[in-house]
Amino acid sequence: MPPHPRSGTTKPAASASHAQDARRLTEAVTRLRRALRASIRTDYPWETLPMAQVELLQVLAEHSPARIGDLATRQRLATSTVSGLIGQMITAGLVAREVDRADRRASVVTLTDAGHDQLTAWTQAHERRLDDALEALDDTDRAAVRAALPALFRLAEHLDDPGTLSDTADAP
Numbered sequence: 001m002p003p004h005p006r007s008g009t010t011k012p013a014a015s016a017s018h019a020q021d022a023r024r025l026t027e028a029v030t031r032l033r034r035a036l037r038a039s040i041r042t043d044y045p046w047e048t049l050p051m052a053q054v055e056l057l058q059v060l061a062e063h064s065p066a067r068i069g070d071l072a073t074r075q076r077l078a079t080s081t082v083s084g085l086i087g088q089m090i091t092a093g094l095v096a097r098e099v100d101r102a103d104r105r106a107s108v109v110t111l112t113d114a115g116h117d118q119l120t121a122w123t124q125a126h127e128r129r130l131d132d133a134l135e136a137l138d139d140t141d142r143a144a145v146r147a148a149l150p151a152l153f154r155l156a157e158h159l160d161d162p163g164t165l166s167d168t169a170d171a172p
Helices: 016-043 049-063 066-077 079-091 113-137 139-160 160-171
Strands: 096-099 107-111
Touching: 016 113, 049 066, 049 079, 049 096, 049 107, 049 113, 066 079, 066 107, 079 096, 107 113
Parallel strands: none
Antiparallel strands: 096 107
């Protein structure tokens, strides 16, 4: 058995059912993200913010101020990548770099009012598109989506916690 790419340990063969579920879920999430991004750009041509920057704005909205290294760790990206994105976002006025009050040798990044406004507009545009799409579904499908939300949030929590994935990969 090859090593599991995230944990470096050997992962037991998943049942065919779980592998098929994972493939279908990957396809569904990919199609949802692609369709949502494309529909937003059609209906809201101003929405050109790259997803990597949106994700950094979302993190900063929850955890600000933050050091670039901490943002990189949280997003599982190289520090140089995050630094480059932050540079672009500073130029766009979405974030600001300041001296860290706890350690004056370091700097932290904060969300600006413009960044907060852009994130709010982005979120509201996506919520409107999803609301319209949900409205187009029948009651049974809407109920199924609503019922799946708690499990999807738990799934996201497992994906956010690399220790959980390693533990699961080693389970018999």
